[in-house]
Amino acid sequence: MNMIEPAPVRKSVTVRTSPQQAFDVFVSGMGTWWIKGHSLTQSGQKTVVVEAVAGGRWYEIGNAGEECEWGRVIACDRPNRVLFDWQLNADFDYDPGLHTEVEVLFEANGEGGTTVILEHRHLEKYGVKAKEMRGIFDSENGWGGLLASYMEKAAA
16 A cells, blocks of 8 residues: 555544535635635735635735735535645745645534535645645644634634
8 A cells, every 4th residue: 555645634623503604614704714824915814715616716815905826626516525726835835836635525414513624635746845844734823723713713
């Protein structure tokens, strides 16, 4: 068996809402929960936009109106799944030649809630920085903190 190095980052959280609502907050409401300190724009983050269709853009809008590409939507199946093409390099600059994937699944848990499962994969494409980037994505400053922020918004 061939293990991919580094392994994908996997996180899951449970929110007390329907899959439809959980999906909508994650995708359409990304600008309401994405941590403002995780901004790539010069003027700071005003919002994050996900065009929730295959081939749609995924980008940030700064407070001064500038746009910064993050990647694309590869697949969007509301309320079950969204698959992003994350195209930010190790310096968190947009790189149209870099393709890692962030897949998010929304599964009803039978108790009126939804389990949200996130996987950020193909991290080997970061080359010599792959393990370092995995550590960043897997940290509380990475997907851990982002999903905690998302959980607060989804439960509101």
